[in-house]
Amino acid sequence: MFSIIVVPAGCAGPDGQIRLAQGERLVFGRAPSATGAHLMITHGGVSRVAGEVTATGTFWTLSNLSRRQTYVVENPEGAGEHIKIAPGRVEAPVPFEFSRVVLPAGEELLGFDVWAPRHDYRTVDDREPAGALTAPPFPLDRGTRYFLVLVALGESRLRGELHTPPPTVEQLVQRLRPIWPDVSRTSVQWNIDYLAVKLRLKPAPETANRGSRLNSKKASLVSLALRFDLVGEDDLALLDGGAS
Numbered sequence: 001m002f003s004i005i006v007v008p009a010g011c012a013g014p015d016g017q018i019r020l021a022q023g024e025r026l027v028f029g030r031a032p033s034a035t036g037a038h039l040m041i042t043h044g045g046v047s048r049v050a051g052e053v054t055a056t057g058t059f060w061t062l063s064n065l066s067r068r069q070t071y072v073v074e075n076p077e078g079a080g081e082h083i084k085i086a087p088g089r090v091e092a093p094v095p096f097e098f099s100r101v102v103l104p105a106g107e108e109l110l111g112f113d114v115w116a117p118r119h120d121y122r123t124v125d126d127r128e129p130a131g132a133l134t135a136p137p138f139p140l141d142r143g144t145r146y147f148l149v150l151v152a153l154g155e156s157r158l159r160g161e162l163h164t165p166p167p168t169v170e171q172l173v174q175r176l177r178p179i180w181p182d183v184s185r186t187s188v189q190w191n192i193d194y195l196a197v198k199l200r201l202k203p204a205p206e207t208a209n210r211g212s213r214l215n216s217k218k219a220s221l222v223s224l225a226l227r228f229d230l231v232g233e234d235d236l237a238l239l240d241g242g243a244s
Helices: 144-159 169-176 186-199 208-225 234-239
Strands: 001-010 018-021 026-031 039-041 051-054 059-064 073-076 082-085 092-094 098-105 108-115
Touching: 001 051, 018 026, 018 039, 018 051, 059 073, 059 082, 073 108, 082 092, 144 186, 144 208, 144 234, 169 186, 186 208
Parallel strands: 026 039
Antiparallel strands: 001 018, 001 108, 026 051, 051 059, 059 092, 073 082, 073 098, 098 108
């Protein structure tokens, strides 16, 4: 059974994907490999043998075989998480389920995706010890308007647009109006403030004006919500009037 799936840039379907079983390796670079699987990246700014991906059970490792370039592995589903693989670093473990390997090449950023869909879980004993139930760390009601605001704040990141800034209040109003006809700037701002209190966030003390505080608050909310999976892709259906 395959452990990871490598998806080259521009891959149009399953036929172009490369599946690796546990222990298998994939070399990538602009020169073909003499042995084993190889991913060709035909760009003059990419080393002939640029790196190597190794499938290792429920995760994978990345070796940077270039002499000068640092590689970045991004988590497209996260809150901006990424790791840097320095030149010469071998078998650096990558913990993300979905990853984007970014290679600097001249004035461009090239790369490919790696999926690690295999999940192993321990067997959980359904019998709970006696005592009080554990309190949830972030109690959110998915039927509320503040949750709609939280989903709308994180929508672009949930759709894979990693470097998009949080939407403005006016953009939030326009996005929510089809499902919340009487939404206003005031109501959106109130819900953002309420979320910040509910999730125990505060604006940075160095912010000076209201606009900066609000923008910082929105960015913090998005980061927290995505980091701890308080919202997910399934919740995007709420923005179209569907059920979570």
